[in-house]
Amino acid sequence: MELLLLFYKLIVWGYTAFDYISSEQREGSWFVLSSLIYFCLSLFASIVRNVRWKKGAALCSVVLVILSSVYVEPLFVLLLPFNGYELASFYIPRLWGIWAALLVPVVWLDPSAGKLYGFVALFSFVSVTAVKRHIERMEQQEDRLDQMRHDLHRLTRRISEYHQYIKQSEYTLQLEERNRLSQRIHDQIGHSLAGALIQMEAAKRLMDGDRDKAKQLLENAIHISKEGMEQIRMTLKQIKPPLEQIGLNRVKLFIEEFSAQHHLPVPLVCKGDLDVITPIQWKVIYENIAEALTNAVKYAEATAIAVEIHVLNRIIKVEVKDNGKGAAKIKKGLGIIGMEERAASVHGTVIVDGTNGFSVTTLLPIHE
Structure with a gap:
């Protein structure tokens, strides 16, 4: 606001200086001195942040303009509306009241100068009002931005609390599962083995x-032991999840956490028979997907990323594709080289394409 006012003052002062130069009979030293003092006060008012110093500079500018208009150049009074606005804005809250106060000097001016002064006063009022409205809108935007930062901080804190709750829930579920498993071993398998042991002790005595x-x-003990072994086998089978579920769930969990952390949609599509993927292949798939997603956020400036795991007849195709800026010429860094080395360790390969966005495709053979 201060810089715009200074620019407007410079325009009006230029008109005053032109009129003064046109009058050749006048001394120029006092005009130059008054102008220098005036702009020094204006620059001081625009730089200083203390309100008292601003008021003092505005008051000195008003006094200087009045004295200069009386003793040096009458058109110096055209600068009074801007400085009067600066001074009156500290005491009069309403803009119309300030403009009315700025029109008071018209009473003492001749008609021609009064018209010009009224025009400048109107110009200063309109321009300064527009600048003030702009500043108010900027302040409102800053307030909204601060509120959004506060909301973002609050949501981030809630997400952190949610993750802590998830971890605590997982730990609680693990304890409950351990307790259930312990109780089941005690009630079923423990009783069976205890019964078999009693039968064998009795057979020993007889x-x-x-x-x-x-x-x-002994035959009864053998039968009971077989039933106990079968119960152990069934219990372990129910507890231990399939290998493909372990790998796929690990990938899903990472993608969900990645999407929430970076606020990016990352859909996962799975096709084909995932049972054929071995544990070591799931490890390669997981690490390559993690590396590709990280690179997409760091370098591609993507707003959406898609992940697809497709099991074909002979190969496993894993593609990570984003809608980022891509790359006409691909320079292989440590990330891409690491993905290629991991894929090569299980006789696979990696294909990188940067023509339409950026995509990383991992191809792994199916072991029969």
């Missing part, structure tokens, strides 16, 4: 006296 009875007890 071995010398009643061999037929001892044989029957």
